Amino acid sequence: MHTLYARVNNASAMLSTCMMLLLAAIALSSLVFTADPKGAVTVSLVQVVPGNARRYRNKDQDFAFVTFNVSADLTPLFNWNTKQLFVYLAAEYTNKQGVSNEVVIWDRIVRRKEDANILGAGRNKYVFRELSGSFRDVKPAHYSLKYNVMPYVGVLTYGEAARTTEPVPFPERQQLAK
Amino acid sequence: MLSTIQNLLEARIDFEGQKLVEQIVRLWLILATVLAFALGFGLQSLRITFGTLGVSLIGLSLVILPPWPMYNRHPVQWLPPVKETKSE
Numbered sequence: 001m002h003t004l005y006a007r008v009n010n011a012s013a014m015l016s017t018c019m020m021l022l023l024a025a026i027a028l029s030s031l032v033f034t035a036d037p038k039g040a041v042t043v044s045l046v047q048v049v050p051g052n053a054r055r056y057r058n059k060d061q062d063f064a065f066v067t068f069n070v071s072a073d074l075t076p077l078f079n080w081n082t083k084q085l086f087v088y089l090a091a092e093y094t095n096k097q098g099v100s101n102e103v104v105i106w107d108r109i110v111r112r113k114e115d116a117n118i119l120g121a122g123r124n125k126y127v128f129r130e131l132s133g134s135f136r137d138v139k140p141a142h143y144s145l146k147y148n149v150m151p152y153v154g155v156l157t158y159g160e161a162a163r164t165t166e167p168v169p170f171p172e173r174q175q176l177a178k
Numbered sequence: 179m180l181s182t183i184q185n186l187l188e189a190r191i192d193f194e195g196q197k198l199v200e201q202i203v204r205l206w207l208i209l210a211t212v213l214a215f216a217l218g219f220g221l222q223s224l225r226i227t228f229g230t231l232g233v234s235l236i237g238l239s240l241v242i243l244p245p246w247p248m249y250n251r252h253p254v255q256w257l258p259p260v261k262e263t264k265s266e
Binding site: 001003007008010011014019021022025026029079 | 215224
Protein backbone atom coordinates (compact mmCIF):
# COMPACT_ATOMS: atom_id res chain seq x y z
CA MET A 1 0.00 0.00 0.00
CA HIS A 2 2.96 2.33 0.41
CA THR A 3 3.59 2.63 -3.33
CA LEU A 4 1.38 3.25 -6.34
CA TYR A 5 1.79 -0.32 -7.57
CA ALA A 6 0.81 -1.78 -4.19
CA ARG A 7 -2.35 0.35 -4.13
CA VAL A 8 -3.32 -0.77 -7.64
CA ASN A 9 -2.78 -4.35 -6.54
CA ASN A 10 -4.89 -3.97 -3.40
CA ALA A 11 -7.76 -2.23 -5.18
CA SER A 12 -7.88 -4.73 -8.05
CA ALA A 13 -7.91 -7.65 -5.61
CA MET A 14 -10.92 -6.16 -3.84
CA LEU A 15 -12.49 -5.36 -7.22
CA SER A 16 -12.25 -8.97 -8.42
CA THR A 17 -14.00 -10.17 -5.26
CA CYS A 18 -16.78 -7.61 -5.73
CA MET A 19 -17.03 -8.47 -9.43
CA MET A 20 -17.47 -12.18 -8.70
CA LEU A 21 -20.21 -11.44 -6.20
CA LEU A 22 -21.88 -9.04 -8.63
CA LEU A 23 -21.85 -11.63 -11.43
CA ALA A 24 -23.23 -14.28 -9.08
CA ALA A 25 -25.99 -11.88 -8.01
CA ILE A 26 -26.84 -11.13 -11.65
CA ALA A 27 -26.98 -14.85 -12.46
CA LEU A 28 -29.22 -15.51 -9.47
CA SER A 29 -31.47 -12.56 -10.31
CA SER A 30 -32.65 -14.49 -13.37
CA LEU A 31 -34.58 -16.75 -11.01
CA VAL A 32 -36.81 -13.82 -10.11
CA PHE A 33 -38.10 -13.60 -13.67
CA THR A 34 -40.46 -16.50 -14.14
CA ALA A 35 -42.14 -15.47 -17.39
CA ASP A 36 -43.75 -18.41 -19.14
CA PRO A 37 -45.23 -17.03 -22.37
CA LYS A 38 -47.59 -19.22 -24.34
CA GLY A 39 -48.46 -19.09 -28.01
CA ALA A 40 -49.94 -21.30 -30.64
CA VAL A 41 -48.62 -23.50 -33.40
CA THR A 42 -50.72 -25.10 -36.10
CA VAL A 43 -49.61 -27.31 -38.93
CA SER A 44 -51.46 -26.50 -42.11
CA LEU A 45 -49.90 -29.00 -44.49
CA VAL A 46 -47.62 -32.01 -44.40
CA GLN A 47 -46.35 -33.53 -47.62
CA VAL A 48 -44.18 -36.58 -48.02
CA VAL A 49 -42.29 -36.96 -51.25
CA PRO A 50 -39.58 -39.40 -52.35
CA GLY A 51 -36.13 -38.16 -53.16
CA ASN A 52 -32.42 -38.73 -52.90
CA ALA A 53 -30.32 -37.18 -50.21
CA ARG A 54 -27.09 -35.65 -51.39
CA ARG A 55 -25.14 -37.99 -49.20
CA TYR A 56 -26.88 -41.25 -50.05
CA ARG A 57 -27.56 -40.94 -53.76
CA ASN A 58 -28.72 -44.49 -54.29
CA LYS A 59 -31.01 -44.70 -51.28
CA ASP A 60 -34.68 -44.06 -51.90
CA GLN A 61 -35.84 -41.81 -49.07
CA ASP A 62 -38.93 -39.93 -47.98
CA PHE A 63 -38.73 -36.23 -47.36
CA ALA A 64 -41.40 -34.48 -45.32
CA PHE A 65 -42.35 -30.88 -45.99
CA VAL A 66 -44.20 -29.17 -43.19
CA THR A 67 -46.02 -25.88 -43.53
CA PHE A 68 -46.97 -24.30 -40.23
CA ASN A 69 -48.23 -21.19 -38.52
CA VAL A 70 -46.68 -19.91 -35.34
CA SER A 71 -47.75 -17.08 -33.08
CA ALA A 72 -45.98 -16.51 -29.81
CA ASP A 73 -45.12 -13.31 -28.01
CA LEU A 74 -41.83 -14.07 -26.31
CA THR A 75 -41.06 -10.49 -25.22
CA PRO A 76 -41.62 -11.33 -21.51
CA LEU A 77 -38.53 -13.54 -21.68
CA PHE A 78 -36.34 -10.50 -22.21
CA ASN A 79 -34.97 -9.10 -18.99
CA TRP A 80 -31.70 -7.40 -18.12
CA ASN A 81 -29.82 -10.67 -18.22
CA THR A 82 -31.19 -12.01 -21.52
CA LYS A 83 -28.71 -11.98 -24.35
CA GLN A 84 -30.73 -13.77 -26.97
CA LEU A 85 -33.37 -16.42 -27.53
CA PHE A 86 -33.09 -19.52 -29.61
CA VAL A 87 -36.58 -20.45 -30.77
CA TYR A 88 -37.15 -23.72 -32.53
CA LEU A 89 -39.94 -25.91 -33.84
CA ALA A 90 -39.53 -29.59 -33.11
CA ALA A 91 -41.43 -32.50 -34.60
CA GLU A 92 -41.94 -35.22 -32.02
CA TYR A 93 -42.94 -38.63 -33.22
CA THR A 94 -42.45 -42.32 -32.57
CA ASN A 95 -41.20 -44.26 -35.52
CA LYS A 96 -41.99 -47.79 -36.67
CA GLN A 97 -39.39 -49.28 -34.35
CA GLY A 98 -40.95 -47.49 -31.38
CA VAL A 99 -38.15 -45.00 -30.94
CA SER A 100 -39.14 -41.48 -29.88
CA ASN A 101 -37.65 -38.82 -32.08
CA GLU A 102 -37.42 -35.10 -31.78
CA VAL A 103 -36.40 -33.37 -34.96
CA VAL A 104 -35.76 -29.65 -35.17
CA ILE A 105 -37.25 -28.50 -38.46
CA TRP A 106 -37.17 -24.73 -38.07
CA ASP A 107 -35.44 -22.25 -35.79
CA ARG A 108 -34.83 -18.59 -35.27
CA ILE A 109 -32.41 -16.56 -33.19
CA VAL A 110 -34.01 -13.56 -31.52
CA ARG A 111 -31.45 -10.95 -30.49
CA ARG A 112 -33.69 -8.03 -29.61
CA LYS A 113 -36.81 -7.63 -27.56
CA GLU A 114 -38.49 -5.87 -30.49
CA ASP A 115 -38.15 -9.01 -32.60
CA ALA A 116 -39.49 -11.37 -29.93
CA ASN A 117 -43.08 -11.38 -31.14
CA ILE A 118 -42.96 -14.35 -33.46
CA LEU A 119 -45.83 -14.43 -35.86
CA GLY A 120 -46.40 -15.93 -39.25
CA ALA A 121 -46.30 -18.91 -41.52
CA GLY A 122 -43.24 -20.94 -42.25
CA ARG A 123 -41.86 -24.04 -43.85
CA ASN A 124 -39.27 -26.40 -42.48
CA LYS A 125 -35.80 -24.86 -42.82
CA TYR A 126 -34.01 -28.13 -42.35
CA VAL A 127 -34.39 -31.42 -44.19
CA PHE A 128 -36.94 -33.60 -42.42
CA ARG A 129 -36.50 -37.29 -43.11
CA GLU A 130 -36.88 -40.49 -41.17
CA LEU A 131 -33.80 -42.45 -40.22
CA SER A 132 -35.33 -45.61 -41.66
CA GLY A 133 -35.95 -43.79 -44.93
CA SER A 134 -39.73 -43.95 -44.86
CA PHE A 135 -42.53 -42.20 -43.02
CA ARG A 136 -44.87 -45.14 -43.62
CA ASP A 137 -46.42 -46.49 -40.39
CA VAL A 138 -44.92 -43.64 -38.40
CA LYS A 139 -47.26 -42.44 -35.67
CA PRO A 140 -48.77 -38.94 -35.99
CA ALA A 141 -46.37 -36.24 -34.89
CA HIS A 142 -46.73 -33.44 -32.41
CA TYR A 143 -45.13 -30.14 -33.31
CA SER A 144 -43.90 -27.97 -30.47
CA LEU A 145 -42.45 -24.51 -30.39
CA LYS A 146 -39.66 -24.40 -27.86
CA TYR A 147 -37.20 -21.78 -26.75
CA ASN A 148 -33.84 -21.58 -25.13
CA VAL A 149 -33.02 -18.43 -23.17
CA MET A 150 -29.35 -17.49 -23.32
CA PRO A 151 -28.36 -15.12 -20.53
CA TYR A 152 -25.32 -12.84 -20.33
CA VAL A 153 -24.36 -14.47 -17.03
CA GLY A 154 -25.80 -17.71 -15.70
CA VAL A 155 -27.41 -20.88 -16.88
CA LEU A 156 -29.31 -21.63 -20.06
CA THR A 157 -33.00 -22.25 -19.52
CA TYR A 158 -35.40 -24.09 -21.75
CA GLY A 159 -39.14 -23.84 -22.19
CA GLU A 160 -42.04 -24.73 -24.41
CA ALA A 161 -44.21 -21.95 -25.79
CA ALA A 162 -46.72 -23.89 -27.84
CA ARG A 163 -47.70 -27.35 -28.97
CA THR A 164 -50.13 -28.71 -31.52
CA THR A 165 -53.37 -29.72 -29.80
CA GLU A 166 -53.84 -32.82 -31.95
CA PRO A 167 -51.07 -34.97 -33.39
CA VAL A 168 -50.68 -34.49 -37.14
CA PRO A 169 -50.46 -37.71 -39.20
CA PHE A 170 -47.93 -38.14 -41.99
CA PRO A 171 -49.72 -38.58 -45.33
CA GLU A 172 -48.98 -41.30 -47.85
CA ARG A 173 -45.94 -40.62 -49.94
CA GLN A 174 -46.75 -38.75 -53.12
CA GLN A 175 -45.72 -40.14 -56.44
CA LEU A 176 -43.75 -37.64 -58.38
CA ALA A 177 -44.62 -37.25 -62.03
CA LYS A 178 -42.02 -38.97 -64.11
CA MET B 179 16.84 13.20 -11.97
CA LEU B 180 16.33 9.44 -11.94
CA SER B 181 15.35 9.41 -8.29
CA THR B 182 12.79 12.16 -8.95
CA ILE B 183 11.13 10.02 -11.60
CA GLN B 184 11.27 7.03 -9.28
CA ASN B 185 9.65 8.99 -6.46
CA LEU B 186 6.94 10.18 -8.83
CA LEU B 187 6.21 6.64 -10.02
CA GLU B 188 6.26 5.11 -6.58
CA ALA B 189 4.01 7.80 -5.10
CA ARG B 190 4.76 6.77 -1.53
CA ILE B 191 2.38 7.47 1.35
CA ASP B 192 2.82 7.01 5.10
CA PHE B 193 1.45 4.28 7.37
CA GLU B 194 -1.66 6.18 8.49
CA GLY B 195 -2.35 6.99 4.84
CA GLN B 196 -2.12 3.31 3.93
CA LYS B 197 -4.68 2.44 6.58
CA LEU B 198 -6.98 5.16 5.25
CA VAL B 199 -6.59 3.94 1.65
CA GLU B 200 -7.41 0.39 2.70
CA GLN B 201 -10.64 1.51 4.36
CA ILE B 202 -11.62 3.75 1.44
CA VAL B 203 -11.06 0.96 -1.12
CA ARG B 204 -13.13 -1.53 0.83
CA LEU B 205 -16.07 0.75 1.54
CA TRP B 206 -16.07 2.35 -1.91
CA LEU B 207 -16.03 -0.90 -3.86
CA ILE B 208 -18.70 -2.59 -1.74
CA LEU B 209 -21.01 0.41 -2.03
CA ALA B 210 -20.32 0.73 -5.75
CA THR B 211 -21.14 -2.96 -6.31
CA VAL B 212 -24.41 -2.72 -4.39
CA LEU B 213 -25.33 0.48 -6.18
CA ALA B 214 -24.44 -0.98 -9.59
CA PHE B 215 -26.63 -4.01 -8.97
CA ALA B 216 -29.55 -1.99 -7.62
CA LEU B 217 -29.45 0.53 -10.48
CA GLY B 218 -29.11 -2.11 -13.15
CA PHE B 219 -31.83 -4.28 -11.68
CA GLY B 220 -34.14 -1.32 -11.22
CA LEU B 221 -33.63 -0.02 -14.74
CA GLN B 222 -33.27 -3.53 -16.23
CA SER B 223 -30.00 -2.85 -17.96
CA LEU B 224 -26.65 -4.57 -17.57
CA ARG B 225 -25.04 -1.63 -19.36
CA ILE B 226 -26.04 0.62 -16.48
CA THR B 227 -24.67 -1.90 -13.97
CA PHE B 228 -21.22 -2.10 -15.50
CA GLY B 229 -21.26 1.58 -16.42
CA THR B 230 -21.83 2.47 -12.78
CA LEU B 231 -19.07 0.13 -11.68
CA GLY B 232 -16.68 1.49 -14.29
CA VAL B 233 -17.32 5.13 -13.46
CA SER B 234 -16.94 4.44 -9.73
CA LEU B 235 -13.67 2.65 -10.46
CA ILE B 236 -12.31 5.70 -12.28
CA GLY B 237 -13.35 7.84 -9.31
CA LEU B 238 -11.70 5.45 -6.88
CA SER B 239 -8.46 5.50 -8.87
CA LEU B 240 -8.38 9.29 -8.70
CA VAL B 241 -8.92 9.20 -4.95
CA ILE B 242 -6.44 6.51 -3.94
CA LEU B 243 -3.68 6.39 -6.54
CA PRO B 244 -2.03 9.83 -6.37
CA PRO B 245 -0.11 10.54 -3.13
CA TRP B 246 -2.54 13.21 -1.93
CA PRO B 247 -1.35 15.29 1.02
CA MET B 248 -4.02 13.73 3.27
CA TYR B 249 -2.15 10.42 3.04
CA ASN B 250 1.12 12.04 4.13
CA ARG B 251 0.04 13.84 7.28
CA HIS B 252 1.78 11.43 9.66
CA PRO B 253 5.36 11.11 8.47
CA VAL B 254 7.41 8.57 10.39
CA GLN B 255 9.38 10.21 13.20
CA TRP B 256 12.81 8.64 13.17
CA LEU B 257 14.88 8.48 16.36
CA PRO B 258 17.81 10.85 16.40
CA PRO B 259 20.99 9.21 15.19
CA VAL B 260 22.91 7.45 17.91
CA LYS B 261 26.35 8.88 18.48
CA GLU B 262 28.94 6.55 17.20
CA THR B 263 30.85 4.99 20.06
CA LYS B 264 34.27 3.52 19.85
CA SER B 265 34.16 -0.25 19.87
CA GLU B 266 37.00 -2.13 21.60
